[in-house]
Each structure stands twice: as C-alpha cells, then as structure tokens.
Amino acid sequence: MGNFLPNDLIRRLNERADFDSEAFLETHQTGDKITSIRLNPHKQQQSPFVRIKQVPWCTFGYYLEERPSFTLDPLYHAGCYYVQEASSMFIAHILEQLGLANSKIKALDLCAAPGGKSTLLNSYLGVESLLVSNEVIKARANILVDNINRWGTANVVVTNNDPSAFNRLPGYFDVLLVDAPCSGSGMFRKDQKAIDEWSSANVKLCSDRQKRILAESLSTLSTDGYLLYSTCSYSQEENEDIVDWVMDEFGFESVSIPVKADWGIEETHSPKHYAFGYRFYPHRVMGEGFFISVLKKRTSQSSFPKNKMRPEKSAISLYEAAKWVHPADIFFQFMHGDDLRIFPKAYMDDLRALQQVLYIKQAGTSLGKWTGRELLPSHDLACSIYIRTDLPSQELDLQTALKYLRKENLDRDHFTQTNTGWCLVRYEGVNLGWVKVLPNRVNNYYPKEVRIMNL
Numbered sequence: 001m002g003n004f005l006p007n008d009l010i011r012r013l014n015e016r017a018d019f020d021s022e023a024f025l026e027t028h029q030t031g032d033k034i035t036s037i038r039l040n041p042h043k044q045q046q047s048p049f050v051r052i053k054q055v056p057w058c059t060f061g062y063y064l065e066e067r068p069s070f071t072l073d074p075l076y077h078a079g080c081y082y083v084q085e086a087s088s089m090f091i092a093h094i095l096e097q098l099g100l101a102n103s104k105i106k107a108l109d110l111c112a113a114p115g116g117k118s119t120l121l122n123s124y125l126g127v128e129s130l131l132v133s134n135e136v137i138k139a140r141a142n143i144l145v146d147n148i149n150r151w152g153t154a155n156v157v158v159t160n161n162d163p164s165a166f167n168r169l170p171g172y173f174d175v176l177l178v179d180a181p182c183s184g185s186g187m188f189r190k191d192q193k194a195i196d197e198w199s200s201a202n203v204k205l206c207s208d209r210q211k212r213i214l215a216e217s218l219s220t221l222s223t224d225g226y227l228l229y230s231t232c233s234y235s236q237e238e239n240e241d242i243v244d245w246v247m248d249e250f251g252f253e254s255v256s257i258p259v260k261a262d263w264g265i266e267e268t269h270s271p272k273h274y275a276f277g278y279r280f281y282p283h284r285v286m287g288e289g290f291f292i293s294v295l296k297k298r299t300s301q302s303s304f305p306k307n308k309m310r311p312e313k314s315a316i317s318l319y320e321a322a323k324w325v326h327p328a329d330i331f332f333q334f335m336h337g338d339d340l341r342i343f344p345k346a347y348m349d350d351l352r353a354l355q356q357v358l359y360i361k362q363a364g365t366s367l368g369k370w371t372g373r374e375l376l377p378s379h380d381l382a383c384s385i386y387i388r389t390d391l392p393s394q395e396l397d398l399q400t401a402l403k404y405l406r407k408e409n410l411d412r413d414h415f416t417q418t419n420t421g422w423c424l425v426r427y428e429g430v431n432l433g434w435v436k437v438l439p440n441r442v443n444n445y446y447p448k449e450v451r452i453m454n455l
C-alpha cells in the first residue's frame with residue numbers, strides 16, 4: 001500500500017514494538033469517519049440519532065450510525081450533548097478509576113477551548129466540584145464560554161490567561177488537565193490539513209512548547225494532586241518523553257489506569273521511568289489518535305493563602321435569584337456591571353481569590369441584565385440546569401424551533417395559550433431560549449451571535 005502519510009512519522013512509529021503499520025495506513029486510506037457524542041447528564045438524553053453502541057470507557061458516550069447535520073437538531077443547540085471524538089472520552093474512565101467522579105474537588109483545564117474535555121470534566125466531577133476552564137487564545141475563549149453556557153452548570157469559571165498566570169495559585173488545584181497543543185497526527189484521518197502541515201521540526205517545536213506550558217503551571221497542583229497530560233499526537237517526543245521529563249524535573253510519580261484488553265487501547269511505558277501512558281490508534285479503537293498519561297505530584301507544594309472574604313452586599317433583593325432558579329440557596333448572587341450572576345456559595349472565597357490573580361471571562365451563570373427595577377433574563381439562564389421548571393413556556397414543533405434558532409419572527413398564533421411577558425420556548429421539553437410575548441406579536445430573544453445561518 002502506498003504511503004501517503006509523512007515518512008518520518010511512519011518510520012518512528014515502526015520503531016515501536018508491535019506497531020502494525022499496514023493496518024494503520026489502511027485505516028487512514030479507507031478514511032472511515034466515526035461520529036460520537038457525549039450526553040449531558042442534566043438534560044434530555046434522547047438525541048434523535050441512531051446510536052450504534054456506547055463508548056466502552058465513557059458511560060455518557062455513544063457512537064452514531066452516521067454523521068447527521070447537528071445544526072438542524074435543536075437539542076444540539078440546547079446543550080443536550082457534545083459532539084466529541086471517542087478516544088478523548090477516556091478521561092471519564094480515568095476520573096472514575098481515581099475515585100474522583102462526583103467528588104468535591106478543584107480542577108483546572110489549562111488548554112480548554114473549544115470545551116470538549118471541560119464539559120466532560122464538569123459532568124464527571126459533578127456539581128459540587130469547581131472547574132476552572134482556561135484558554136489562552138481570546139477568540140477561542142469565546143467559543144469555550146458558549147459551550148460552557150450551553151452545558152448549563154454554574155460551577156465553572158472561564159479564564160483567559162497564559163499558563164504562567166497559574167503560578168500565582170500555588171498548590172491550589174487537585175486535578176490539572178493539560179490537553180496540550182500538539183503536532184496533531186492523531187487527527188490525520190479527519191483532517192487532511194493536519195497531514196499537509198506535519199513535520200518533524202513542528203514535533204520538536206510542539207514538544208518544547210509542551211514543556212514550557214507544564215513548567216509554568218505545575219506549581220498550581222497540590223501535593224498528591226493529579227496531572228492528566230494528553231495530546232492528539234503519535235510522536236513519543238510529545239508523549240512519553242514529556243512524561244519522563246516531568247518526572248525528572250518536578251517530582252511526580254506515574255499512575256496506572258486499568259483498561260480492558262478488548263478496548264484496544266495500548267498501554268505504553270516511557271523509556272526512562274517506565275511511566276504508564278495510554279495510546280489510542282484508529283486501527284485498534286473506534287476513535288482517533290490520542291495519548292494520555294496520569295501523574296501524581298509527590299513533592300510538597302506551598303499553597304495559596306486563601307483569606308475568608310466578607311461577601312459584598314448585593315443591592316438587589318436576595319430573593320431575585322429564587323424567582324428564576326431552583327434551588328437558589330446554594331448560590332450567591334453578584335453583579336458584574338449590570339449583569340446579575342449566580343455562583344456556588346461553597347466556592348465564594350475561591351472566586352474572590354481567583355479574581356485577584358487571573359483574568360476571568362466569566363464565573364457561574366448569568367441570570368440577566370438588572371435594569372434597576374426588573375431582570376431581563378439571559379440566554380444562559382434559559383440553558384441553565386437550575387432554571388425553574390414552572391416559568392411560562394411554550395413547546396415548539398421542529399420547524400418552528402428551527403425558525404426560532406434562526407432568529408426569525410414567530411407567529412403569534414403559536415402562543416395563544418400564553419400570557420404576555422417573558423416566555424421560554426422549548427423543543428421536546430428542553431429550553432431553547434426566550435421570547436417576549438406581546439399582545440399582537442412575539443419578540444425573538446435568541447442571541448444573534450449563536451443563531452443558525454445558511455439553512
């Protein structure tokens with residue numbers, strides 16, 4: 001079979017014991033596309049697509065029969081599921097094996113956009129944990145915000161910082177996920193550009209950058225905290241060699257994660273410290289190329305002094321949140337400009353501490369704009385898993401729901417049963433957003449930045 005993948009990469013992979021280059025090349029040649037989604041445990045679980053089977057290492061992950069037009073599914077826009085490549089869902093299995101599922105910990109996703117692994121961490125760590133989801137590139141941080149808001153939880157802080165900023169929070173996080181920017185060979189089957197742009201020189205460049213990112217941020221992990229290091233590269237220089245380097249320089253030990261033999265995941269060992277790593281090859285798993293390794297911090301780490309803060313008095317009645325969300329007493333409400341927001345009370349001091357050292361793009365969930373007299377409810381509130389279920393609402397059929405998502409005018413006749421005022425619109429029982437019902441028309445409040453185009 002002709003080799004259309006970079007020779008340098010294939011040569012290096014052939015040096016690995018048991019690497020089946022024929023099968024590897026063939027799977028790239030046939031170009032089979034695998035589509036998988038991960039369901040949001042807090043929202044409607046009935047996506048309209050035919051599911052072939054569950055992703056073996058992720059209870060909320062499913063393979064689909066074919067790749068549908070997600071844009072035409074209102075449940076996609078409502079955050080009922082995330083379209084995610086199956087190999088990276090292995091993080092769910094890792095969290096379960098480490099006993100961290102539904103725990104009460106603080107986690108940092110350092111390279112988080114567009115948010116696939118952040119929404120996974122959020123679902124598996126549960127609503128009692130705190131997730132800081134960071135992305136250094138501003139435009140990508142905006143996409144991350146949209147995906148976090150669709151997911152609907154309130155225990156996430158999205159930040160837009162260089163990794164080095166987290167040095168200001170020594171010993172703060174229990175889990176640090178570094179899903180590092182890499183040379184991207186694991187995406188070859190999906191993305192011709194990744195093939196065209198691959199070079200050994202870029203592998204070296206990525207490996208240097210990965211070391212820099214880790215060196216600048218590892219102090220933010222607590223003693224006994226876990227580092228999850230991952231890439232979508234096949235190159236040892238970006239994977240096992242980085243793990244060896246972390247163990248040499250920063251006092252970490254390797255953690256083994258049990259995997260079932262029939263999952264097809266390859267357990268690897270780093271050349272120097274024999275550290276465990278998990279490789280996903282598309283000819284062996286139903287998923288794309290991926291590498292992940294788990295390390296535990298063994299050095300004693302000084303920690304960030306977190307002072308108890310006195311809550312600022314909010315000018316707005318404490319009962320405002322209770323009109324819109326339930327339960328309301330687990331949150332504190334605060335103003336950001338004229339934006340009224342909620343955030344878990346359990347992490348109030350943490351939020352104030354984070355504010356002192358990071359650039360925060362958003363914390364918790366926006367309830368809406370406070371005009372001084374009333375709240376103009378936000379789209380994020382409509383997507384929140386905490387929004388009250390007894391607010392005025394109107395179910396829409398598929399065609400009308402798509403009209404709504406295109407931000408077109410809706411017919412007043414759809415709302416004859418509804419009083420005038422703010423009204424949620426729903427599809428299959430899931431909130432899509434707000435309209436305002438007036439005596440003779442309906443105003444569509446779907447945000448124009450996320451409206452669907454070109455249908």
Ligand code: SAM
Binds near residue numbers: 111112137209
């Ligand atoms: N974790 C994401 C997910 O699952 O949706 C994918 C992350 S992607 C592999 C790597 C991310 O690192 C990109 O969003 C990229 O913008 C960011 N990045 C690029 N250069 C970086 C740097 N020098 N430091 C930190 N992050 C960087």
